Amino acid sequence: MKVLLIGDGARENALAKAITKSSNDYTLYAISSFINPGIKENVEKSRGTYFRGDINSKDYVKTIIRKISPDFGIIGPEDPLFNGIGDVFREEGIPVVGPSSKGSTIEKSKVWMRNLMWKYKIPGRLRFKAFDSMQAAAKFVSEYGGSIAIKPSEQVGGKGVKIVADLQAYLSQDKRSAASRSVEEIGNLVKDEIKIIIEEKVDGPEYTLHVLTDGYTYLPLPLAQDYKHAYQDGIGPETGGMGSISGPGKYLPFITEEEYEKTFEIVKQSTEAINKETDENYIGFISGQMMLTDLWGPTVIEFYSRMGDPETAAIVPRISSDFGEILELTAEKRLNRAKLEVMDEPAVVRAFAPLGYPLNKDIAKGNIISININKIRENGCDVFFGAVSLENNQLITTGSRALELVAIGDYQTAVKKLDICTSFISSSSKLIYRTDIGRSIEDQIEKAEIVRYSYKNRERKGILGVSADWSPNGGLW
Ligand code: GLY
Secondary structure, X not given: OEEEEEOOOHHHHHHHHHHHHOOOOOEEEEEEOOOOHHHHHHHHHOOOOEEEOOOOOHHHHHHHHHHHOOOEXXXXXXXXXXXXXXXXXXXXXXXXXXXXXOOOHHHHEHHHHHHHHHHOXXXXXXXXXXXXXXXXXXXXXXXXOOOEEEEEOEOOOOOOOEEEOOHHHOOOHHHHHHHHHHHHHHHOOOOOOOOEXXXXXXXOXXXXXXXXXXXXXXEEOOOEEXXXXXXXXXXEEEOOOOEEEEOOOOOEOOEOHHHHHHHHHHHHHHHHHHHHXXXXXXXXXXXXXEEEEOOOEEXXXXXXXXXXXXXXXXXXXXXXXXXXXXXXXXXXXXXXXXXXXXXXXXXXXXXXXXXXXOOOOOOOEEEEEEEOHXXXXXXXXXXXXXXXXXXXXXXXXXXXXXXXXXXXXXXXXXXXXXXXXHOOEEEOOOEEOOOOOOOOHHHHHHXXXXXXXXXXXXXXXXXXXXXXXXXXXXXXX
16 A cells, blocks of 8 residues: 655654554655655655655645555644645545644644634633734733733744743833733744734643544544753753653553543544534544643643654654554544554653754754664664755754654663663764753652642632633633
């Protein structure tokens, strides 16, 4: 069977490997905007063809579909989904893992997502206010007294969130105008009419649940946690993710089975609500970016209409059943036949980005990466390539996270393996990576316990979901 994969990052490299590992003898074809060495290796291994082209161009993707007649497709990143590449596959009669452009609005617009959660009364919803003018948002921020998160309403790759904690404590005009300036910075990131969404601020450990659905069956995958900040110990600007963890089993050490089940219910109810709103059946991955809060327990921060990156690198290698086949069953609406088996051992992922990422991508472009893959594999790690292009036998960075190392084992062992494997990677410029990923597990367990204690108090008092700061008049107050 022929499989056409769209995308060029480490997530797609992990999916490409799952396809070629399958016992179903798939032939992998891929379209990427540059030559990702990891995807190329898998395409060649399966005797497929690698196309370099615009993954967001409907015409280009349609031409390739007509040329190779794939049996099914997989769309990795969000932009092709937003641009209707899922619709192109379906118009051509090819089953595909990836929602339509309409379905992907759950990720594209946080305002749409928040309205949906309030309309269908889905648990884990936050109060919010949306602004089409940056002046109005800035005025609100300067007058409001509680803690808020200011975000661009459209997806900008996890970047741009500003937390303004407890404005009451900062009554000085200086602090207030600093908060208003945050609004302006974020507003500049987006192109949509609705520029800014301001949400009530919550706190607690973050985690992600990916669910695969064929429109009928829902298959929850193992949890993962993404480390968003650029530098060690969670400081520095937000990035697409500098590493991730998953396990043991389907869980994380700081999320209970009950919390996992509640999270699954939230993602499922949200997907059913999307189906009602769009009058379509959502097919593909939907991932809940969650926070465990005292307000609701599992609480939705945002949704992705795809797998997260680098979360994928921590999840897919831990799936011991045939994940390639599970993807085929999803595309073909036969997911009820899927068997998902997950390794007990956790995985830790460490991403490597060139200096300049994420704030100055021009500096982060055009550097040479050297890597000894054999040594990395001998020492118990695997590598997935991201924003790095194979040009004249050299690996040239394209401006974002260049590669991801993954190691499987209990957390301590996995981190030790990563420390060893890191020594087999070098670059013509400085590389940024975090060695604390997978090390702070005890702190997170403690944080979750504190949140749970307060959650249980709220539950006893019957005030789950109730916020003192925000008026109870629905989502928009
Ligand atoms: N890890 C964040 C993202 O996939 O956008």
